[in-house]
Amino acid sequence: MAYRMNDSEVEQCDFIHVHEDIVNQVQSVMPDEDQLLDLAEFFRVFGDSTRIKILYVLSQAEMCVCDIATLLQMGQSAISHQLRVLKQMRLVTYRRDGKTVFYSLADGHIQTILAQGMEHIEE
Amino acid sequence: MAYRMNDSEVEQCDFIHVHEDIVNQVQSVMPDEDQLLDLAEFFRVFGDSTRIKILYVLSQAEMCVCDIATLLQMGQSAISHQLRVLKQMRLVTYRRDGKTVFYSLADGHIQTILAQGMEHIEE
DNA sequence: AAAACATATGAACAACTATTCATATGTTTA
DNA sequence: TAAACATATGAATAGTTGTTCATATGTTTT
Numbered sequence: 001m002a003y004r005m006n007d008s009e010v011e012q013c014d015f016i017h018v019h020e021d022i023v024n025q026v027q028s029v030m031p032d033e034d035q036l037l038d039l040a041e042f043f044r045v046f047g048d049s050t051r052i053k054i055l056y057v058l059s060q061a062e063m064c065v066c067d068i069a070t071l072l073q074m075g076q077s078a079i080s081h082q083l084r085v086l087k088q089m090r091l092v093t094y095r096r097d098g099k100t101v102f103y104s105l106a107d108g109h110i111q112t113i114l115a116q117g118m119e120h121i122e123e
Numbered sequence: 124m125a126y127r128m129n130d131s132e133v134e135q136c137d138f139i140h141v142h143e144d145i146v147n148q149v150q151s152v153m154p155d156e157d158q159l160l161d162l163a164e165f166f167r168v169f170g171d172s173t174r175i176k177i178l179y180v181l182s183q184a185e186m187c188v189c190d191i192a193t194l195l196q197m198g199q200s201a202i203s204h205q206l207r208v209l210k211q212m213r214l215v216t217y218r219r220d221g222k223t224v225f226y227s228l229a230d231g232h233i234q235t236i237l238a239q240g241m242e243h244i245e246e
Numbered sequence: 247a248a249a250a251c252a253t254a255t256g257a258a259c260a261a262c263t264a265t266t267c268a269t270a271t272g273t274t275t276a
Numbered sequence: 277t278a279a280a281c282a283t284a285t286g287a288a289t290a291g292t293t294g295t296t297c298a299t300a301t302g303t304t305t306t
Contacts, residue, residue: 018193019186026183026194036179038244039237040172047167048264049160056159060149063142065283070141071149078265080284099273099282109243113236114162120232121161171294188253201295203254222252222303 045089046113050074051082058092059111062104168212169236173197174205181215182234185227 045051053072057063063071069079083103086092091110094103105111168174176195180186186194192202206226209215214233217226228234 019190022184022186023190023193026180026186029183030194031179035241035244036175037172039240040170040175042240042244043166043175044170047163047170049163050264052159052163052166056154057149060152061145063145063149067142067146070146071153075266076283077267077285080282081264084284096273099280101283107243107246109239113239113243116232116236116239117162117165118158120230120236121158121165123230173294198296199253200255200297204294207254219303222250224253 042089045085045091046117048082050078051086054079054082054086055091055105055110055114058103058105059114062102064100064102066100068103165212168208168214169240171205173201174209177202177205177209178214178228178233178237181226181228182237185225187223187225189223191226 046055050072054068057068057071065076065079065083068083069076072079083092083094086103087094090106092103093106094101096102169178173195177191180191180194188199188202188206191206192199195202206215206217209226210217213229215226216229217224219225
């Protein structure tokens, strides 16, 4: 998200009392800006209830668009739009069989992340 | 997000050709609606680049608000607002030491999830 | 007690997102 | 090849979100 600063300078904190040693040390191990943006974009996909539900049902079985729509009690179009997002971010894959398209989870990380999330909220 | 349906019925798919066996089987193991909403809400927190950066720097060291603002080259207020979100969702904790407040990651799941995400995007 | 410092918070706004509706594309069947 | 089926997609829009600005709260120092 791009928000404008009304000045070319960023304001941060008006002092020189930062903990310099820590800041410098962490500064040196920071990943690329791009990598962190990708990471946020990746997690953003998990951050919507419709998409989480889709991921969950696909973690149980391969499924077509209308199966998912039925399970989630939502319209076919809404599901299809979200599947596109999931596809683009490589969280799901699909195979075509005649008229119907079967979706499934892309790889093991997705399952692991879902499971870790579940554990966290159940605490 | 709540969007209105112009009818009381949900439209799903206009047919009876769903794969009933799969749908019924998955239906029976679906977690509560609430649990899936919580899960999405939890992941939503990871889905913003500012928050991901905060989580990343905190994975390296305990830090005060201004350290973070300096590292991320952002305003104090923006960081503070995001820390509140992270606090509310129990992704970070804090301790006060005089005027300054030191933040750190709440538990191990956060590290694991970050690491899994990194692995995924590096593929 | 006043000034300075560190952080938190409310309001406002621009940017973004998820759904719906209508329709297009692709596949099979009659 | 026309009709029916399954999925995909574009436009529109209501709801949501992240940042800024101004200011409040809490702590220390003088």
